[in-house]
Amino acid sequence: MTAEPGTEYPALTGRKRWVALLFLAFGVAMIILDATVVNVAIPTMVEDLDLTTTDAEWVNSIYSLVFASLLLLSGRLSDIVGRRFMFLGGVTLFAVASVLVASAESSSALIGARGLQGIGAAMILPSSLSVLNAVYRGKDRAIAFAVWGATIGGMAAMGPLVGGWLTTNASWHWAFLINVPIALAVFIGVLLMVPETKDTTHRRGIDVPGALLGTLGLAALVFGLIEGQNYGWLRPKKQFEAAGFTWPLDNVSPAFVSLVLSALLLLGFVWLERRRKAAGQIVLLDLGLFRIKTFGMGNAVAALVSLGEFGLLFILPLFLQSVIGYDALETGVILLALAAGSFLASGLGAPLAKRFGPVPVLRLGMALEVIGVLWLA
Template sequence: MRKWLPLTAVCLGAFMLLVDVTIVTVALPDMAADMHTSFAGLQWVMDVYALALAALLLGAGSLADRIGRRRVYLGGLAVFAAASLACGLATGPAALIAFRAVQGVGGAAMFATTMALLSSAYQGRDRGVAFGVWGAVNGAAAATGPIIGGLLTEHFGWRWIFFINLPVCALAVWVTLRAVAESRNPHATGLDLPGMAAFTAGAGALTYALIRVGENGWTSAATLGLLGLAAAAFAAFVLVELRSSRPMLDLALFRSPNFVAVMAGGLLLSGAAFSYLMYVSLWLQSAEGMGPVRAGLVLVPMSLAAFTVSAVAGRLLHGAPARLSIGGGLLLIGVGALLQAWMLDAGDGWTALVPGLVLTGIGVGMATPPLAATAMAAVAPARAGMAGGALNTARQLGNALGIAVLGVVFHAGLVSGLGGQPREAADVLASGGAGHLLAAAPAAREWVEAAFASGLRETFLASGVMGLVGALVVVLLIRRPAAVAPVPARAASAAAATGPAERASV
């Protein structure tokens, strides 16, 4: 059994990484109450982690190829553990957000190296078994994350969602040191530090502008300045990549319509399917009075549907054109969000969401495996690693931007549903204050429910549009009807079910 110790080391890190993100979703209301943070603060707790992953994934992979994948993986585990401890000890929202960003740095180092470590540790049939187990563990992490997070938050407090990472990190480090051999790419080139800096600046400025637009307005100097900074940074990124001898992302890949479709599909899939979950959790716990465990259970049907369907789709959709499987999956994601918008009215409970969540999960399970395979097939074999990293980056960025965009929509919907209540009441509801408000004034329940129903409906509508646009882009751009190479079913299921925390390209 010693030969499976490298798989154990990699799976421990991946499980922790994915559980940590889904844990945070159900813990947000308790964080808000404990730290008295604002709506923007809640968004940043989720967003800054995804931004760090999106910005550093490609760079971390390049660094690992150059100095050693095991070394970078161990460094990621150490950074992740230290940041988890700091998150658990944080005394204010600013510190928590900052340490979440550091967590993202460690997560990017782990996430960028797991598949390379498995590829170097196993060959032939053992490699297939390893990737299958790895995929199943990732899928299980996504499905059980909300429940684990709910149990820890409800019985021990939200800080334990971070403290629990420490023993897991220690075990992963021990197994990695004992069983994982070092590997690197002897032909690896240097790091594209200017490209990484430009991309990070652009993504951060754009996300910050979208998070602040609810307070500043679209035409304010602050919003326009941040949007201008984002545009300038992304333009600089393009120039750097075009002129660099060792670009972080070879822009020539975008000459392939299939690759463009995959990047757009991955970005919009994450934004449409996962970004609204934090607002659903906020409603379930602050307005509906659910504990974290029950709120986590409400979100499980989507993860289970994605996990199950992706495992089946790998076999049933083998030979199907990628444009239909990816486009059809995005279509189901969009329809699932629209179904939730249609079924939810003021006074309705969580059951109104379940059909739409399941339909969305089916769409995720249907679209994700061929997304990864199409990304690989759209480029030359020498660029397969870069293509996979680019897809993961697009999906992380889609999650981060989705949370920010839907936050604007959600807050505007709350305001429109307030009736005669003051606009400031929307800020109270968005910051998780509905429970305290209802405890002090039970008669407010009618307008609180109306406001949340309005906010969530608008959010689901925006998510539905993202899904439908993604389906249209994929169908129009992926022109070749030929089937793509299938992804191992269990490994693909991990990518489908992981939700916002990120999906691994396989």
């Protein structure tokens, strides 16, 4: 993904910039809510559709697998075809897939629809960030990025609450059908309020070999990390079956093979991108960005925070419902504290960074993250 603000497109100004930000944030909120709402809805879905344990695992996993593996590619495509176009396409696909999830009557239909949701989400997330970078300036951009980040953290925590309330008071179907009116409002709002932007500072085109290696490498990595606990990190714990395929090896787990394969593919991706960059060819990801200290460290910190927060959001609902005995709504209310903390921090982060500098604020945030995780443990 690339965006060159200040040279291509005029900044959004006046009240319009905040209305546009609101619709973009709702689009991001929709996909983050859906990533976590399943955690509290899955027990009811298992009972209603007579899902097996493997089916339930894939309903959870396929969304993250498809979502993560397509982020790089969809980010580059949004620069070429238009960021607003990609965002609106993702919103449309996500809404259609949500209807398919809600109307699914079999495990295969449900898992396939969740995969489509993952594609739509992968189109929405990077394009929304590129739009913010292209049409906001200075302090407005800092506020927009803060709202974007707070939306992700806050909605991840609110997902179980929303899903729990809908599952308890209506049905699990409405945990997905609620996306349709949200998507419609977001589509209209973004179409009217957000200008189209493209990357005109780099050569057009797609690094096809890099896209293949990067997408397959990320998919293999995410699969291995998700399924290692289920199927064994080295030795098989149980038989792996998917879409009529049965894992043929008795001594090595599919998760281990997937992780090894991901390492080879991602190393190949790094080698290819460096070679193409040196030859002056189009690259999917400019690895030179990671030599910029703030960029590299910022991504490392974001990864650590995400591991802590999203790991908790997966484990806590299962613990609270399966071990403590809370229902879906009670679980969501407890997790609401995480959303409150995220929204509060987003409002305080910018003024604190301006007064004390970003590094002390970053250290404080990481310290609070560690303390919170250890306290829960």
